Amino acid sequence: MTDDPSSQATGDEPQEQATGDGSDDHPEALTIADFHDASQKAGRPVLTAAAVARALDLPQETASEALEALADRGDLQRHSVETDPVVWYPSELEDLTDRERVVVFPKRREIIVDRPDQFTRAQLAQFAHLADGNGEDGYRYVVRPEDVWQAPHDEFEGLARTMRQALGQRSDQLEDWVESQWDRAHQFRLATHEDGYTVLEGQSPEIMGNVARQKLDEEHVHAPISETEDWVQEGSEAAIKRILYEAGYPVQDHRDLLSGEDLPIEFTVQLRGYQQTWVDRFAESGEGVFVGPPGSGKTIAAMGAMAHVGGETLVLVPSRDLARQWAETIAEYTSLEPHQIGQYHGGQKNVRPVTIATYQIAGMDRHRSLFDDREWGLVVFDECQHVPSDVYRRSTHLQSRHRLGLSASPIREDDRQKEIFTLVGPPIGTDWEALFDDGFVAEPELEIRYVPWGDDEQQNAYASADGQERYRIAAQNRGKIDEVRFLLSAHPDAKALVFVDYLEQGRALAAALDVPFLSGETPHHERRRLLEDFRRNERDLLLVSRVGDEGIDLPTADLAIVASGLGGSRRQGTQRAGRTMRPAGGALVYVLATRGTREEDFARKQLQHLGRKGMTIREQTVERDGNDGGDGSDDGDATESGTNADTEADDATETTAPDRTGPTE
Structure with a gap:
């Protein structure tokens, strides 16, 4: 060209x-x-x-x-x-x-x-x-x-x-606009004064007076030092970056942050080309968010970033199960000895040169000083799409020279995703379609199946209900039990994961299928045993609640059936479809939605997010003989979904319709 x-x-x-x-x-x-x-x-x-x-x-x-x-x-x-x-x-x-x-x-x-x-x-x-x-x-x-x-x-x-x-x-017109945005990105920076405190610097007195001093107040800065410099209140750096970012002026962070004790780390595996590109991009800026589909190796790439930094590292995760898995993976793929790796959560509390802690513990006042007092060379925010939430945000006050986030889908239904990049760093990633084409991650076949009601009682209850109660009834349609049975029998040799959003529905399916139900109520030792059995092919079917979306590292499967749960968020669809993404290929994802209900609309809209990432989505209407669910045979034809539509489910929320027993974790 x-x-x-x-x-x-x-x-x-x-x-x-x-x-x-x-x-x-x-x-x-x-x-x-x-x-x-x-x-x-x-x-x-x-x-x-x-x-x-x-x-x-x-x-x-x-x-x-x-x-x-x-x-x-x-x-x-x-x-x-x-x-x-x-x-x-x-x-x-x-x-x-x-x-x-x-x-x-x-x-x-x-x-x-x-x-x-x-x-x-x-x-x-x-x-x-x-x-x-x-x-x-x-x-x-x-x-x-x-x-x-x-x-x-x-x-x-x-x-x-x-x-x-x-x-x-x-393209002169496009280049002119890009250059104007480039200039905006270099108008402000945070720097360390020779006396040790932080200063906000503007490129000119005009930009300082018309933007920074209009947006910031005494909570953020003490007083002007010059026409282009303000003395920053200690601990307000993250808020300043967020406020100016939202005003259209991202702040360059050039502070002389402490990097902690040196910690040489040797990496024992070869990074893929795109993973090395991620690490190189991170090395250039010192911060960022690795964005890639499940199975693309974000955790391994993060260890490459750890080796590059070569300093003491704090890894923040949503659950103790993920903390344990991180510790095991670091020990397996790096030169670090077990005594150099600690976990800090409800199960154990050890601060080591590399420490994996839960967000909740790191944000508690009584534990916070342990992390504040240590000089971290790198802080890693796993599943960083949670960072803008009120509970997790406190952990971002921990300061380090380098910050790294990991996310398969850094989107939020409350439109606060921009805060992910202000609090952690800019997105770094490879488009999903490229990974599909190169064979690093296989594209699963994804099909929405519109299932009829299992009985008149639920259908009548849906007709007389309103609001979120209607969604709950449709999600727990008992007709889905027959459809799950049919899909499992149609793929008898597949390793399968079945996802549900409600405890009551999970218990009913577990009884009907005679399989364990892995939920937030399952003790940690029992979760671990079930997952290990699945990984070792000693178990070929797991029924999993919402706790499996992000709180644990589920093994990959050949078949995923989403019996309920895609009305909540686009991120949830990404996580569940991602459980089948692996190099081998041939994986299938079936999403069940009750025909003619709000759940049907939610499923179609939420999965458009995956369509825009390159996945092909089919739709099929399930027809049954009689009113008892029949034999599960299908009369409808599959049709291709409009995967490049621009609309999203505007009224979808992070937590979908809790029933009397509450949604699963």
């Missing part, structure tokens, strides 16, 4: 790598660029004249005549579909199977890429966010302010070169 200033479009016309759209010869006519614009709005490459007219706000007759003219010039092909209108598509569409094509929409700051190679993906990942990852419909990248703010370049010219390499052209 080469820079070609002549391809620069104006306004928000798409800028393409190379087509010659004929617009110079027919300036007043519809151009192939206009058609691409309509195609992008419609989300498909093949359009009727009516669809083009709607997208471009033209009379249909005008659109039809313009399409005919484009076809006469050879830019479009026409195809008459039986029982349907004529459809139109670009002539070069037939050639897209063997070449990459990039279209830029500078005004909307969107980039559409067909068949991008790995180099292009890697370049785009440095300044753009993969919004739609369904390869069949192309890849849609969006350039957001936060993507520019965390770009791994010391100078804007380096970022500009990366953009031109990725786009195959120079």
Whole structure:
């Protein structure tokens, strides 16, 4: 790809790598660029004249005549579909199977890429966010302010070169906007004064007076030191970074933080290419969040970061089960001896050069001084999407030279995900589709199955209920028991995980299937035994509550059945689907939703998040003979889901409809 200033479009016309759209010869006519614009709005490459007219706000007759003219010039092909209108598509569409094509929409700051190679993906990942990852419909990248703010370049010219390499052209309009965001990201910084206290510095008196001193008060700063410097209140650094970030000015953190005692760590495994890239990006900035699907090796990459830092490390996790698993993994893959690794939680309390603690313990006043008094070279926040919550946020007050977060899906239903990056660091990751393509992580087959009611009693109860009670009744539809039985019998050789959100439902399924139910009520030693049996193939089926989403490190499986629980959050869908992601492939995920209820809508909307990450989602309606659930045979046909839709479940909440016994952990 080469820079070609002549391809620069104006306004928000798409800028393409190379087509010659004929617009110079027919300036007043519809151009192939206009058609691409309509195609992008419609989300498909093949359009009727009516669809083009709607997208471009033209009379249909005008659109039809313009399409005919484009076809006469050879830019479009026409195809008459039986029982349907004529459809139109670009002539070069037939050639897209063997070449990459990039279209830029500078005004909307969107980039559409067909068949991008790995180099292009890697370049785009440095300044753009993969919004739609369904390869069949192309890849849609969006350039957001936060993507520019965390770009791994010391100078804007380096970022500009990366953009031109990725786009195959120079887009002045997009580059001007990116440069303005680059400038915003370098207006403020935190630094250590020669007397030891922290100073907030602004690039100019104007930016200091018009932004920082308007947004901050005596809780954050003591007093001005100069026109461009304020003396920072001790402990308010995180709040300052969050407030200015939300105002559109990320703060560069250049404080001389203590790095703790040296702790040489040798790493005993070879990192994958993308994992090494993550570690290199982390090394450049000293902070960040590793974002990747379950199974991509974020924990192993974090140990690579530990080896790079070579200092005492605190790892914060949601549960004692994860603390134990972290300790075992560190001992297995690094040169550290067991006496150098400690755990601090309800089960044991040992502070060592590498300590794994739970968020809850680290945030308690009576334990906090133990962590405050030690100089950590690195703090790792596992499952860092929890960090903005009130309970976990206190742990982010722990200061260290390096901070690292890990998350499969750093999203929150309360829209506080930006705080993850202000409190921990910028996102560092590889798009899921690239990992699928390279075979590092296998894409599971995901199917939503719409299940009929198991009996009239529950169906009548649903009809007379309202609000969250309706969702609870649909989630616990007893007809799902027959469907779980059917799916397990259809895959008799699979290692399977069945997920539920409610204790009552879990107990009913456990009794029907005659299997243990692993929930928050299960003693820790019993959890460990069940999980080890599953890992060693001594058990091929586990029924798991919400405690399995993040609180424990579940082994991977061939088959995952989500009997209930996708109405709560997009993150939950990611975690549960991720339990089947592994290099071997062939894994299946079935999501059960009661047909014709709110649960059906929730499941479809929440799984769109996975569709945008590159996973293909099918939908199937389950038909039964009779009212007793029948034999589980299916009469419905599977249809492909619209995986690149933009809407989300606006009314979904973090905790779904508790019943009288309460949802599982």
